[in-house]
Amino acid sequence: MTPQWCDQRQSQEWSLLLRCRSINGATYVTQPHCATQIQLSEVSSMSLSSDPPKFRVAICGAGIGGLVLAITIGKFAGRDIHIDLYEVRDAITTAGAGIIVSQRTTEVLAELSLCEKISRVSAMPPSSNHGHGRRLRKSNVPNGGFEWFQYISKTVKPGFVMHRQELVDILKQSIPSSCTIHFNKKLTKYEKQSSGSLALYFADDSTSTTDVLVGADGIHSAVRKTLFETIGPDVIDPSKIRHYSDPSWTGTLVYRGTFPAEKLSKLDPHNVALKGFMTFCGKGKHVVSYPISQGTRINVVAYVSDEQKIGMPFEGDWVSAVSLEEVLEAYQDFEPDVKHLLNCLENPSRWALHVVNKLPLFTSDRVALMGDAAHAMTPHLAAGAGQAIEDAFVLGRLLAHPITTLDNVPAALKAYQGVRLPFTQFVARQAERTTSTIYDFCALGTDQGNEQEKMEILKEKIVDLWDSWVTEGEGGAVAEWVKAERQLQEGSSK
Numbered sequence: 001m002t003p004q005w006c007d008q009r010q011s012q013e014w015s016l017l018l019r020c021r022s023i024n025g026a027t028y029v030t031q032p033h034c035a036t037q038i039q040l041s042e043v044s045s046m047s048l049s050s051d052p053p054k055f056r057v058a059i060c061g062a063g064i065g066g067l068v069l070a071i072t073i074g075k076f077a078g079r080d081i082h083i084d085l086y087e088v089r090d091a092i093t094t095a096g097a098g099i100i101v102s103q104r105t106t107e108v109l110a111e112l113s114l115c116e117k118i119s120r121v122s123a124m125p126p127s128s129n130h131g132h133g134r135r136l137r138k139s140n141v142p143n144g145g146f147e148w149f150q151y152i153s154k155t156v157k158p159g160f161v162m163h164r165q166e167l168v169d170i171l172k173q174s175i176p177s178s179c180t181i182h183f184n185k186k187l188t189k190y191e192k193q194s195s196g197s198l199a200l201y202f203a204d205d206s207t208s209t210t211d212v213l214v215g216a217d218g219i220h221s222a223v224r225k226t227l228f229e230t231i232g233p234d235v236i237d238p239s240k241i242r243h244y245s246d247p248s249w250t251g252t253l254v255y256r257g258t259f260p261a262e263k264l265s266k267l268d269p270h271n272v273a274l275k276g277f278m279t280f281c282g283k284g285k286h287v288v289s290y291p292i293s294q295g296t297r298i299n300v301v302a303y304v305s306d307e308q309k310i311g312m313p314f315e316g317d318w319v320s321a322v323s324l325e326e327v328l329e330a331y332q333d334f335e336p337d338v339k340h341l342l343n344c345l346e347n348p349s350r351w352a353l354h355v356v357n358k359l360p361l362f363t364s365d366r367v368a369l370m371g372d373a374a375h376a377m378t379p380h381l382a383a384g385a386g387q388a389i390e391d392a393f394v395l396g397r398l399l400a401h402p403i404t405t406l407d408n409v410p411a412a413l414k415a416y417q418g419v420r421l422p423f424t425q426f427v428a429r430q431a432e433r434t435t436s437t438i439y440d441f442c443a444l445g446t447d448q449g450n451e452q453e454k455m456e457i458l459k460e461k462i463v464d465l466w467d468s469w470v471t472e473g474e475g476g477a478v479a480e481w482v483k484a485e486r487q488l489q490e491g492s493s494k
């Protein structure tokens with residue numbers, strides 16, 4: 001039994017799937033060119049089904065975006081779509097850091113029946129009436145800063161705040177049985193075949209094929225690179241290929257880490273970071289801290305920026321372990337609460353903050369980009385992962401739609417691009433403006449004029465930036481999906 005969509009090569013792969021064997025209840029297959037055995041989630045029941053999948057989707061990257069895409073397709077298409085999830089690492093894992101998910105994105109998580117599980121690990125479940133206020137301090141005052149203002153939004157409800165690993169663990173548990181995960185698979189490029197399917201090439205010299213490819217492979221996306229290198233001069237200006245495929249350095253270094261909240265309360269029981277979400281501002285630098293893991297740990301993200309270096313190449317490793325001395329050195333001119341907070345950091349890391357330049361498109365034929373691969377942005381609105389989740393929801397529902405077939409996949413991907421490209425790029429711009437607003441504030445101390453007045457004006461600007469992106473976008477990602485569905489249906493009826 002070979003599905004209709006199989007060409008000769010795919011037919012060989014299909015028979016290979018049928019030769020898989022069961023070991024300790026799990027199903028494994030040895031792939032060509034691959035010495036290791038790979039577990040296939042319930043391949044046996046898929047391959048024995050009398051209704052073969054309508055098409056295959058390869059997702060490159062098992063980050064938050066790729067995982068939510070697999071979950072969405074599985075939930076709405078069942079076994080109608082077979083998913084291959086390729087991940088360069090040997091496990092599904094993530095940075096040891098905190099994550100904030102906005103209220104906008106929680107609507108999508110509710111549609112995917114994930115909210116209940118996530119609210120159990122969140123430090124601030126959406127139903128809570130406290131703890132979501134943001135406090136900003138002027139902190140570049142070595143003998144003691146002051147609270148500049150506290151803001152609790154009247155229009156925007158809080159979302160979720162948690163450790164990344166807690167979120168990823170929940171997503172991992174929800175991976176559908178129609179999904180086969182392939183670890184240690186670094187995609188290097190893809191090629192369109194004459195049959196219309198796509199050949200995938202990996203760093204271990206193995207190859208595979210798929211019908212639809214989604215690049216959820218983060219800021220260094222190999223899918224984005226191939227897409228822009230192969231798209232043709234009639235669609236994009238060839239001189240812009242590198243601009244679209246290469247990320248750009250923001251001139252900012254980010255120190256990240258977490259530690260047990262108890263450590264800070266012992267060292268400095270009255271430290272303001274123990275009160276909740278804090279932003280400590282200084283000239284060209286700011287530190288954000290908030291509780292995670294139900295308040296038992298504190299997450300710290302400390303930024304050091306040099307506007308002169310924006311767009312310059314970054315020399316060295318983009319992510320590296322650093323000494324505590326390096327972090328403390330950077331904040332020598334900050335108030336004691338910040339120094340105590342940073343002193344508690346365990347295994348701090350330094351990230352050279354890069355972004356993806358504004359892209360003219362997210363899709364070409366049967367290939368789509370999503371999440372950081374499409375729009376890696378500065379983290380100042382804590383929106384990047386949320387936007388990856390929203391992309392995944394809209395894209396997954398369009399692919400899973402009963403009227404989507406292999407023939408109209410390009411139209412489904414265009415409908416995805418139609419709603420997600422403008423919104424994600426709006427959020428990316430707002431995130432960028434937030435950075436400069438915060439640095440404007442930081443520059444106040446050295447400017448001429450009335451500092452107090454300027455600070456009042458800046459308050460309004462910041463509030464607007466924080467709130468407007470969440471309420472923008474015609475009712476959220478669920479509404480975007482409805483709009484994209486309409487576009488798909490109208491396209492199909494012509």
Ligand SMILES: Cc1cc2nc3c(=O)[nH]c(=O)nc-3n(C[C@H](O)[C@H](O)[C@H](O)COP(=O)(O)OP(=O)(O)OC[C@H]3O[C@@H](n4cnc5c(N)ncnc54)[C@H](O)[C@@H]3O)c2cc1C
Nearest residue numbers: 061063064065088100187217218371372382383384385386
């Ligand atoms: C300091 C900082 C703080 C942040 N805080 C927040 C926050 O609070 N809230 C928020 O919403 N966002 C936040 N973000 C942004 C957020 O982390 C990202 O937007 C989000 O993780 C993107 O998810 P993704 O799945 O698209 O990409 P990624 O998380 O980068 O996942 C990509 C996956 O693809 C794999 N991969 C890469 N290349 C290949 C390849 N060639 N072949 C196979 N697999 C590959 C990777 O191993 C990885 O598993 C923050 C970012 C930073 C830098």
